[in-house]
Amino acid sequence: MSDKRLWKIKPVQNVRQRVLGGYLHELRELAGLSQKSMGKKVGIDLFTFIDQIEKGRVAIPEPYYDAFAGAYGVSSADFRRFCNSPLQSFDHHYTLLLASRPDRILAVSDQCW
Template sequence: MYAHHQRLDSEEVQELRREGGRYLKELREARGLSQRQLAALVGTEYYTFISQLETGRGRIPPDRYRAWAEALDIDVRQFVQTLMRFYDPLTYDILFGPERGSAARSGGPGPRGTTVQAG
């Protein structure tokens, strides 16, 4: 069974969630939406769920990413990539972090699945 190595009570994880919550709140406010309005747009029964997310006490379920991106008027890929930074920083760093260009040095996969020859 998979067990995520990051403990949910760790201060680092909690701070990332709070940053993610601030990001969501900024997007919501930029659209001029109340928490109730956003809850209705994303199909959440309780607007308090929005409040919980904005304070870093939860995560958007992945099956709702598209609805959230549409409600917040943001490109879904950009939205998910940014959320990944807060929700799954290890995967984010692998996919988008500074080591991303190392494939060219190692002879591994390059852009669009091509193989880059080292040296």
Template sequence: MYGNPQRRSANDVQELRRAAGRWLKQRREACNLSQRDLSTLVGTDYYTFISQLETGRGRIPPDRYRAWAEALQMDPKEFVRQILRFYDPATYEILFEDA
């Protein structure tokens, strides 16, 4: 499993996760979904997983990005682009900073 924090401090990584959680919550609420609704749509067993993500404690597994994009009514490429800002900022910078 890949766990490299990309040479960022633990505090920096945690702040990025919290920012990702805020973004996910905004998207969920914009789609008028409860945490339980979203959990069902993305195929998680427990809606508490959504709560954990929204508070920055965890991350979406990459093999589930498409399901999340669909649930949050986003183009999958745009969803991945946005989530990379938080989960993999080094790759995001290489791919999108000059775009």
């Protein structure tokens, strides 16, 4: 999908998308990526599009789910489940998503000892 086509995606204005955007912002920071480096990793040259996703103004285009999952360091299946979950279960799915990151599991187990 070309970057020009990304900007033609209809803006999303709802609470669910804004909350999801906040979680995606946190995932990007946990992965240690800037918006610009995230854009490069997922194949989107317009890094401002990442900002629009994180602010909940647009949704991640379906063809990019696997690329985003890889950049965040989580499984594609878990990421799709998280992105498609209802607002009420975001916390639950986000916890499962974080648990699928090997580096996060080690960090949690290190704190327990």
